[in-house]
Amino acid sequence: MxxxxxxxxxxxxxxxxxxxxxxxxxxxxxxxxxxxxxxxxxxxxxxxxxxxxxxxxxxxxxxxxxxxxxxxxTQTLFYFTEDEYQESKxxxxxxxxxxxxxxxxxxxxxxxxxxxxxxxxxxxxxxxxxxxxxxxxxxxxxxxxxxxxxxxxxxxxxxxxxxxxxxxxxxxxxxxxxxxxxxxxxxxxDYEIQFPKENELKVKYPVIDSIDLANRLKEHPMWNEFDDRCIGCGSCTVACSTCTCFETTDIVYTQNAHVGERRRTCSSCMVDGFDSMAGGHCFRQTTSEKYRYKIMHKVYGYNARFHTGPMCVGCGRCSARCPQLISYPATLNKLSKAIEEIKQEEGKTDD
Ligand code: SF4
Ligand code: SF4
Known part of the structure; x- marks a missing residue:
């Protein structure tokens, strides 16, 4: 075209x-x-x-x-009665x-x-x-x-x-x-539409090339600070251009619990309860674990599954929305540094 x-x-x-x-x-x-x-x-x-x-x-x-x-x-997907449903428009x-x-x-x-x-x-x-x-x-x-x-x-x-x-x-x-x-x-x-060629903010987007490296990064102390800093509000993910997680809820109308509507609502790996299982198990208890999961999914998990690059377009909305002033680019730079440290240690071990 x-x-x-x-x-x-x-x-x-x-x-x-x-x-x-x-x-x-x-x-x-x-x-x-x-x-x-x-x-x-x-x-x-x-x-x-x-x-x-x-x-x-x-x-x-x-x-x-x-x-x-x-x-x-929030979006209504369909309306239901006991034995019928009607799709939203x-x-x-x-x-x-x-x-x-x-x-x-x-x-x-x-x-x-x-x-x-x-x-x-x-x-x-x-x-x-x-x-x-x-x-x-x-x-x-x-x-x-x-x-x-x-x-x-x-x-x-x-x-x-x-x-x-x-x-x-x-x-x-x-x-x-x-x-x-x-x-x-x-x-x-004659005007030609231009694309941005350079940003003032330059980010060294980390490359995690193996599951071993991902696992070692999981244990790195760089995540600890986020227990104190991140409040697990989920604002960064709601504003994010690429995050897609949602939950579905059946809203039943008064009197008859078989009549209502099913809604899809934006959710977030950063909020409590997102990863709670039946029986009460929760995979990520602390905010640092949740934040680590979010970053590692964007940098590593998404690309490991689809091989299409990172799950981020550099729009900057996550940092702009964070009430705790947590900078996503700063986290990426820390992650790049942690990767270098680990690779250097591995080099020393090989010697
Ligand atoms: S910079 Fe990346 S992670 Fe942050 S909101 Fe934009 S797409 Fe999401
Ligand atoms: S917006 Fe900031 S404080 Fe809220 S969950 Fe995201 S990183 Fe944590």
């Missing part, structure tokens, strides 16, 4: 374009929610359906990830989803987990995913804590359109020829 033509549209022309697109698509993009932030008088930026150019908040990173649209924090229209290169790469990881993880596909994920096309938002500035270039998530070719926002206008690049008719009266431009 390589077919790149660029057009320059004023804000008004963007609004006319969006109106035409909305005949077929619902448009979702980051939107500023005034006073909707975690602290008093702070905003949050969430994915919402948009209708106008002015609705889109492109100057800052969204607080939560694009996965909000495909897998909302699927999307009525196709969806155009605005996101950055890292966000779109994160959906590749979501696809891997929901659609290519064993013999069954996740029905509810698939029914929305197959209707989604992407509009790449060009990163014209870097945000604090971004490290997409360190994990190779700074470029993508999964988008149908790309947009570069300017004050009162935007450049739009077409990759998917299906969108060409929407631009037949638009003014063409």
């Amino acid at each position: 390589k077919h790149e033509k660029t057009y320059l549209l004023s804000a008004d022309e963007c609004n006319q374009l969006f109106a035409k697109l909305e005949e077929r698509y619902d448009l979702y993009a980051p939107v500023r929610i005034p006073a909707g932030g975690r602290y008093a008088q702070t905003d949050s930026i969430l994915y919402r359906q948009i209708h106008k150019y002015e609705d889109i908040e492109y100057r800052e990173r969204s607080t939560y990830a694009m996965k909000e649209v495909l897998t909302p924090i 699927p999307p009525e229209k196709d969806i155009l989803l605005f996101g950055r290169a890292c966000d779109i790469n994160a959906i590749k990881i979501q696809d891997q987990i929901y659609l290519k993880n064993g013999s069954d596909e996740d029905y509810f994920y698939k029914r929305i995913r197959k209707r989604v096309k992407f509009v790449l938002m060009e990163c014209t500035q870097q945000f604090e804590g971004c490290f997409c270039c360190s994990v190779g998530a700074n470029t993508t070719d999964m988008h149908s359109l790309a947009i570069s926002f300017r004050k009162d206008c935007a450049y739009l690049e077409i990759r998917d020829p299906e969108f060409e008719p929407y631009f037949k009266d638009s003014k063409s431009s």
Whole structure:
């Protein structure tokens, strides 16, 4: 799908374009929610359906990830009675989803987990995913804590359109020829959409090349500090572009326990109870064990299973959301150092 033509549209022309697109698509993009932030008088930026150019908040990173649209924090899957069930409504229209290169790469990881993880596909994920096309938002500035270039998530070719926002206008690049008719009266431009080439924050993403090394890292003292620092709130994983864990709950209506709905709710390996088994056994008791598990899964476990690289796109949302100011990149750098230490010790032993 390589077919790149660029057009320059004023804000008004963007609004006319969006109106035409909305005949077929619902448009979702980051939107500023005034006073909707975690602290008093702070905003949050969430994915919402948009209708106008002015609705889109492109100057800052969204607080939560694009996965909000495909897998909302809470979602009703179906309604049931004693002997029947009714599926929740699927999307009525196709969806155009605005996101950055890292966000779109994160959906590749979501696809891997929901659609290519064993013999069954996740029905509810698939029914929305197959209707989604992407509009790449060009990163014209870097945000604090971004490290997409360190994990190779700074470029993508999964988008149908790309947009570069300017004050009162935007450049739009077409990759998917299906969108060409929407631009037949638009003014063409030589502008080329750029991908980030370098981040201010550089992270040495650790490479764990064997289960032996993973096991030795498990015992490393670097994790101990997180017993005091991490409170196991799960904010980092809810905000994470690539985390997918959820739990399902049957909500029964009053009076009749056989009538209700099944909900899927975002969950986290960082919260108490996530790994509790029938009989009361829990695999990871302390917050340092939980944090170690999360990091090792992103760095090692995911890639050991799928061989597609790390389970991270360097969006920086986890560190931005952590109330304890725990930096994921700093943890990765510590992990890289621990790997070097272990390899050096092994070298000495071999001698
Ligand atoms: S681990 Fe952090 S940086 Fe990586 S994808 Fe998740 S939120 Fe983004
Ligand atoms: S690392 Fe931070 S955000 Fe994540 S569970 Fe611990 S305290 Fe919460």
